[in-house]
Amino acid sequence: KAGYIGGKEEHMFELMDGFLKNDPVSLQKDILHHVEYTVARSRFSFDDFEAYQALSHSVRDRLIERWHDTQQHFKKKDPKRLYFLSLEFLMGRSLSNSVNNLGIQDQCAEALNQLGFEYEVLAEQEGDAALGNGGLARLSACQMDSLATLDYPAWGYGLRYQYGLFRQIILDGYQHEQPDYWLNFGNPWEIERVHVSYAVKFYGTVEEEVVNGEKCKVWIPGETVEAVAYDNPIPGYGTRNTINLRLWAAKPSDGYDIESYTTGDYINAIVNRQKAEIISNVLYPDDRSYQGKELRLKQQYFFVSASLQDIIRRFKDAHGNFDNFPEKVALQLNDTHPSISIAELMRVLLDEEKLGWKKAWDIVRQVFSFTTHTVQQEALEKVPVDLFESVLPRHLQIIYDINFAFMEELKAKIGPDYARLSRMSIVEEGAVKNIRVANLSIVCSHTVNGVSRAHSELLKTRVFRDFYELWPEKFQYKTNGVTQRRWIVVSNPSLCALISKWLGTESWIRNIDLLARLREFASNSDLQKEWQMVKKVNKLRLAEYIETMSGVKVSLDAMFDVQIKRIHEYKRQLLNILGVIHRYDSIKNMEKSERRKVVPRVCIIGGKAPPGYEIAKKVIKLCHVVAETINNDNDVGDLLKLVFIPDYNVSVAELVIPGSDLSQHISTAGHEASGTGSMKFLMNGCLLLATDDGSTNEIIEEIGAENMFIFGAKINEVPTLREKGSTVKAPLQFARVVRMVRDGYFGFKDYFKSLCDTVENGKDFYLVGADFASYLEAQAAADRAYVDKEKWSEMSILCTAGSGRFSSDRTIEDYAENTWGIQPCKCPS
Ligand code: 475
Known part of the structure; x- marks a missing residue:
């Protein structure tokens, strides 16, 4: 009740009968309420799946209360926050995990029993949220659980794919892939935020303008897609803290293809509009590499651009200028997949916030940390320059500028060792020119982490040896853990x-x-x-x-x-x-x-x-x-x-x-x-x-x-x-x-x-x-x-x-202390 004393708020709090209670009878009331009013089945007749839905909504209500309190508390305390950017999260099922972390398993079991249901049977009704491929994606999920449990002020950001990782069907011993249209049966664990949406732009041209006597670049984009937020509460165990995993879905923007409307081709205009949604349609099912795929690049930029707009808005709500951005924001790059955020942050600070190169760069190089999950040089992402230029023309210019400055700095240090300069360049020359995303990530991050001691040794001696010799202090490792x-x-x-x-x-x-x-x-x-x-x-x-x-x-x-x-x-x-x-x-x-x-x-x-x-x-x-x-x-x-x-x-x-x-x-x-x-x-x-x-x-x-x-x-x-x-x-x-x-x-x-x-x-x-x-x-x-x-x-x-030693709690504490510089921020219970 603390914080709700006096006036309108206290009245509202009392009307709502305070916080939800967790005794079996209260749980039963909530379950029946959701059967009748959310699932819209008769409370006198519902099956296991409907009971699962009603129970999930009852649990979700409890998560939402905690989520609100946690976010309010973070807002009040304004600690340095961690934003974990990942294109993949393999969350699996949510019911059993939430019930366990809320500590209400026995009460739920008893409540259901009296209604004639079995908790374990209901838990089995849930399908997996499989928005990822393998180890990297499951690691993100384990780390979210530890971040919440250890009370860190953190949020995850990712993509809300409509199709998760394919379902594997075996016919005659051969693998066949079937689409995982996981949202078919609804998803009680997410909260759609229709009002939290951002325009994300692609294509177009860059022009030069003179503003106040200074030349500056202006990006005139060719396509706009709307990113809509879906929030997934992540409860900690044994704490009230409940953090957020915000996933973005692509929706048509009202500015999309206005041309077609005016030419009278209404049906085609609608069909075209709908194409915007393709961006968040499907998870790439290959965990090796997918070089040169336009849709993949668009997915990456889409989620990164929306996330940064959201992060910057939150920061600006509390702070007048960007001076202490690095003291308040840590951005974690989960592999190279979100690394375009480096160029995007630079673009926002330069072109929109008009901070000037020196100041913008000073901020950028203090906020990013990069963790790599691969060993193979060949698996490192590359994007053909032509593709980059077409999809993100302004970002390509910024990357060129970063690379130019980096090459100058490097030359001054190592002299005319052109072989090494060319190996370390962010731009790979050759028949097809490529952007080496890993090089961009290393150059612009303050820390490069491996995921085990042995991995880190390989990074230092083989994969990123040139970089290690240049900046040994950047290289660390955080051995993975699981929850x-x-x-x-x-x-x-x-x-x-x-x-x-x-x-x-x-x-x-x-x-x-x-x-x-x-x-x-x-x-x-x-x-x-x-x-x-x-x-x-x-x-x-x-x-x-x-x-x-x-x-x-x-x-x-x-x-x-x-x-x-x-x-x-x-x-x-x-x-x-x-x-x-x-x-x-x-x-x-x-x-x-x-x-x-x-x-x-x-x-x-x-x-x-x-x-x-x-x-x-x-x-x-x-x-x-x-x-x-x-x-x-x-x-x-x-x-x-x-x-x-x-x-x-x-x-x-x-x-x-x-x-x-x-x-x-x-x-x-x-x-x-x-x-x-x-x-x-x-x-x-x-x-x-x-x-x-x-x-x-x-x-x-x-x-x-x-x-x-x-x-x-x-x-x-x-x-x-x-x-x-x-x-x-x-x-x-x-x-x-x-x-x-x-x-x-x-x-x-x-x-x-x-x-x-x-x-x-x-x-x-x-x-x-x-x-x-x-x-x-x-x-x-x-x-x-x-x-x-x-x-x-x-x-x-x-x-x-x-x-x-292999608990993700240990990994996260190490990251918090030695990479992100964040402190726990515990919401009072
Ligand atoms: C490693 N996935 C494991 C685990 O650190 C390690 C790559 C490209 C696109 C999509 N997914 C990927 C991975 O690279 C991946 O899962 N890597 C794994 O990360 C967590 O424990 O050794 O193979």
């Missing part, structure tokens, strides 16, 4: 309860360091037994899911061995499948008596291949044909099963991860920037079978190599192994399993030829053959460990106990 709220508390409630019981507190949900205290009990046989029970329950749930999805019955005694992530050559799902073939082949060739010693396995693979990535799609097909052979071989029975889980997404991960015993993170060393899947598995007590890539060596420091199965070439050995090319001897077993595929043992001989060619005949860029023997050894070590149930449980407990 324990979603990845333990929501997705594994039984483990959550067990941890709290043994630690005697739930505080670890906010203070992850406490998890380490589990180490004390790792060898306690009571805990081990309870730990095994929890795993069993989760395996049962997963086994039921597998049977529904693929018709394969699996044994709970088998080790559940899982690899779920996007399908890529570098992630080496092929190595996994060839390993499974080897296991199958070995079992087939064993005496019956030997078979008794075999540790039964269920090998589970899931993930989407980028639609245009032929080889990745062949890997999916291979998995299916191999599974077909193995799963129908009665001779092998429960000793080995292989299943592909279709349409992998966040909610599938929430089901699969808790039910896994072992998980694979087996990229060729030097290719995975960090990896975050491994951290979710760790938190859930799954052992890791991994290469020394990405964040693995930091995980080893916490868990101990003796509690993991590490194999394969090290980052520094990879270049030499590659140079050796065909002289690297792959083991005989490798030749044998590849030969089985080549010879058509599993059918589709011609189809798999090109796939086999990627790992043989001296090509094998990803070293599948070179790492094969050591992979099999690691797998054998996992088998041996699994036999000893106590030992395995102890290792499993140690995984969870050591996973605290």
Whole structure:
């Protein structure tokens, strides 16, 4: 009630009966109210989906109250704010996460029970918000949860795609893509802000004008599209703070194509107008690169321009001039995708605010920080100059000016080293001239972060070496983390309860360091037994899911061995499948008596291949044909099963991860920037079978190599192994399993030829053959460990106990302190 005392406001507050209450009866009233008046169904007759809608609206009401209070509090305190700019957010489901973070799960369950519904069943009604591809996008979602929980004054900005990441359908073992029109059933979690909208302009020409005797540039745009805000409240856990994820949708602008109206072609004019919406229609489904796509550039600029207009408006409401902009605003670039915001901020400060180059540049270079999520030089975004000039002519000029100044500064420092100057230039010369977006981001950001220690080393020594030598102080790293709220508390409630019981507190949900205290009990046989029970329950749930999805019955005694992530050559799902073939082949060739010693396995693979990535799609097909052979071989029975889980997404991960015993993170060393899947598995007590890539060596420091199965070439050995090319001897077993595929043992001989060619005949860029023997050894070590149930449980407990460093809370605190310079701003409860 604080803040509402006296006069009209107090009267209004009382009329509304204060804040919403969270006891079961109040919740029931709200749910029934929403059934009747929001969902417009009779309160005496509604189904699970309608109950889900009504519950969601009731939860959302509570989020809105907190959202208002938080924003008011931020406004009053006026702290430095962080704006997290990302083209992708993989939020997954919202209901269970919000209910958990609000701390009202028991009340909701009880309220629903009395109405004849089950909370868990309703939570399952929700579809995923899949506005992103993979790791980068899920990381953004985890980081939003930590920002809210840790009370940071932050907002996320992104695009509200109408079609999220495609749905994967498997027909006959082949991947097909279906559109994910996720808004079909409405989205109770967003709030449309019809009045928060900005004009975003494209194309046109730049002209010179003289204003007050000074020459200045004027951009005369050719097209205008309206950006409309949709707000998605992000509640913190154990705090009132609820921050905002503002996503922009493209709508026609009233200024759009006025010409056609006056010429009388009314219908065509409307049709043309509607085309504006294309900009936010669809998420690009490829997480490698999409060089030179006009729509992609327009998406990037669209969301960046709207976000900056919004940020600047908010800043100007509170401040008279731009002098303290850098003390009040931090702009985080999530990879290069939002980097046009650099040129856009410069343009606004120069052309609209008339600050002059020196002052504008001084501001710009203090506000941006850049995090890169890639390792490959080839994957770095480039935009052809011609395209840039057509879509954003004024921005191209600004980038040229920035580059000119940078080149002058660099020349003064390093002298006429033209090779290096040309490597570092923002403009790539050649048959096709390109803008190197990463170079622009590095030059204009105060900090360049990698996503793990090893990644950062690669950035410094290989990918951005020239820049590191010039500005070593700019380069930092923030090892990724994931939120324990979603990845333990929501997705594994039984483990959550067990941890709290043994630690005697739930505080670890906010203070992850406490998890380490589990180490004390790792060898306690009571805990081990309870730990095994929890795993069993989760395996049962997963086994039921597998049977529904693929018709394969699996044994709970088998080790559940899982690899779920996007399908890529570098992630080496092929190595996994060839390993499974080897296991199958070995079992087939064993005496019956030997078979008794075999540790039964269920090998589970899931993930989407980028639609245009032929080889990745062949890997999916291979998995299916191999599974077909193995799963129908009665001779092998429960000793080995292989299943592909279709349409992998966040909610599938929430089901699969808790039910896994072992998980694979087996990229060729030097290719995975960090990896975050491994951290979710760790938190859930799954052992890791991994290469020394990405964040693995930091995980080893916490868990101990003796509690993991590490194999394969090290980052520094990879270049030499590659140079050796065909002289690297792959083991005989490798030749044998590849030969089985080549010879058509599993059918589709011609189809798999090109796939086999990627790992043989001296090509094998990803070293599948070179790492094969050591992979099999690691797998054998996992088998041996699994036999000893106590030992395995102890290792499993140690995984969870050591996973605290990989909470996104830790990552965000590090960013807040060392990159963004922001402080918590806690809304009073
Ligand atoms: C890394 N996605 C992981 C994770 O830092 C890392 C690229 C272009 C366009 C759209 N999406 C992308 C990525 O680059 C990506 O997901 N990268 C991943 O970021 C978080 O843990 O190693 O591969």
